[in-house]
Amino acid sequence: MSRPVHTEPFPLFRPIHARIDLAALRHNYLRTRELACRSKIWAVIKANAYGHGIMRVAHGLSDLADGFALLDLEDAVRLREAGIRQPILLLEGFFSARDLPEIAARSLSVVVHTLEQIDWLEACELDAAARIPLFLKINTGMNRLGIPPALAATVLARLRAWPHAGPIGLMTHFADADGERGVDAQFARFAPLAAQFDGPVSMANSAALLRFPQTHADWVRPGILLYGASPATAHATASDIGLKPVMRFEARVIAVQRLEPGDRVGYGGMYTAEKSMRVGTVACGYADGYPRHAPSGTPVAVDGHRSRLLGRVSMDMIAVDLSDLPQAGLGSVVELWGEHVSLDEVAQRAGTVNYELVCALALRVPVVEMNRQCVPQASRTD
Ligand SMILES: *Cc1c(COP(=O)(O)O)cnc(C)c1O
Numbered sequence: 388m389s390r391p392v393h394t395e396p397f398p399l400f401r402p403i404h405a406r407i408d409l410a411a412l413r414h415n416y417l418r419t420r421e422l423a424c425r426s427k428i429w430a431v432i433k434a435n436a437y438g439h440g441i442m443r444v445a446h447g448l449s450d451l452a453d454g455f456a457l458l459d460l461e462d463a464v465r466l467r468e469a470g471i472r473q474p475i476l477l478l479e480g481f482f483s484a485r486d487l488p489e490i491a492a493r494s495l496s497v498v499v500h501t502l503e504q505i506d507w508l509e510a511c512e513l514d515a516a517a518r519i520p521l522f523l524k525i526n527t528g529m530n531r532l533g534i535p536p537a538l539a540a541t542v543l544a545r546l547r548a549w550p551h552a553g554p555i556g557l558m559t560h561f562a563d564a565d566g567e568r569g570v571d572a573q574f575a576r577f578a579p580l581a582a583q584f585d586g587p588v589s590m591a592n593s594a595a596l597l598r599f600p601q602t603h604a605d606w607v608r609p610g611i612l613l614y615g616a617s618p619a620t621a622h623a624t625a626s627d628i629g630l631k632p633v634m635r636f637e638a639r640v641i642a643v644q645r646l647e648p649g650d651r652v653g654y655g656g657m658y659t660a661e662k663s664m665r666v667g668t669v670a671c672g673y674a675d676g677y678p679r680h681a682p683s684g685t686p687v688a689v690d691g692h693r694s695r696l697l698g699r700v701s702m703d704m705i706a707v708d709l710s711d712l713p714q715a716g717l718g719s720v721v722e723l724w725g726e727h728v729s730l731d732e733v734a735q736r737a738g739t740v741n742y743e744l745v746c747a748l749a750l751r752v753p754v755v756e757m758n759r760q761c762v763p764q765a766s767r768t769d
Contacts, residue, residue: 390440390750402639403670405748406725407439409447410758411615411631416451418629419612423596426603427453429476429589431610434458438676438748439614439633443756445471448613456608460486460495467493476522479532480504484511491517491551498558500524500532505545513551520553521546522589525580527573529562539580556587561602564594565619570602593618597628616741620731634745635725636752638675640667640689643709643716652706653698658683665709669721672703676748677723678737685736688727689715 420428430452436444445455445466454474457463463475480498481490484507490497491513499505499521523542526533534542539557546552559577561570574590581588581604589606591599596607597618611618615632617625625632644667646652646660667689673679677700685696687707692715697706709715724730730741737744 496520638671658698
């Protein structure tokens with residue numbers, strides 16, 4: 388099933404959509420490039436480009452990005468078939484030897500993070516001319532993917548001896564680049580290996596890119612920065628960093644209720660009116676990707692004016708306060724996040740992170756693309 392794409396906002400059916408602003412995406416890419424001006428950029432477009440549409444984002448950055456990084460071989464193949472020519476890095480590598488012929492045929496780069504993958508490389512039969520660029524991932528303390536630093540030298544020797552090895556790079560990933568611990572301990576384990584290494588080196592995700600310039604190296608791997616949200620909200624907001632939100636999530640008021648003191652709103656009656664109120668029912672719920680744990684008081688913007696969520700989020704609807712907005716009513720546009728309400732504020736209120744909110748945008752929410760004109764070509768299919 389693919390997502391409906393609308394050219395006009397709010398057609399005759401359910402009034403909800405996400406606007407994806409490709410000019411903002413490009414602005415954020417350029418801003419990221421300013422922050423890491425000595426490095427090449429793998430634009431991270433995993434998880435359907437953090438909910439923004441992988442083909443749309445790849446085309447939106449096709450003349451800018453040095454490379455794209457993602458997870459699924461199928462997605463990488465779609466990018467190649469759509470004419471994307473720059474390096475594409477599979478961040479989790481390959482999951483069996485069977486993937487390798489396609490990886491070679493499509494000129495994809497792969498992360499090698501476990502010894503079994505090296506066995507598969509050595510056992511696999513490829514055309515004599517096939518060369519696959521590899522990035523060896525070192526586990527410097529996150530303990531998710533990667534080989535221990537002590538094995539790096541022997542593993543690199545094995546990779547160099549593999550007849551189909553293309554250029555070999557070295558990478559690691561930080562567990563706490565956005566947090567108190569920062570990158571020091573992991574950086575100290577990785578730096579000696581990187582210093583002796585003659586190929587490309589990559590360490591930084593968005594938070595490390597922003598906070599720790601010593602991690603920039605040859606390639607940085609920003610994801611969330613490109614989508615206009617802060618990777619480390621405790622340190623800097625998106626606007627502090629000079630980013631523009633790419634996704635604006637909007638729906639309309641489809642009913643208006645009047646409450647008297649003591650009346651309650653929504654499932655469980657979680658909000659009780661203390662005075663006479665006007666409440667708008669909005670065509671957006673958790674099945675659209677709005678976080679179910681957002682409490683009363685979470686900000687929204689109604690026709691550009693900030694207001695607040697009332698009561699529990701239901702599957703298909705939420706309630707918002709219209710009491711101070713006499714002009715607002717049926718048909719008013721409610722921004723759930725985007726321009727007037729930042730993704731980061733909503734994430735914080737809902738007890739989650741900006742990443743989860745955008746990734747969770749539901750397939751049933753149509754997308755409206757904005758500012759495609761500055762982009763050479765774009766897919767209409769996701
Ligand atoms: C997801 C991911 C990134 C991007 O992370 P952001 O925090 O969005 O910048 C970078 N590197 C790896 C290995 C990842 O899995």
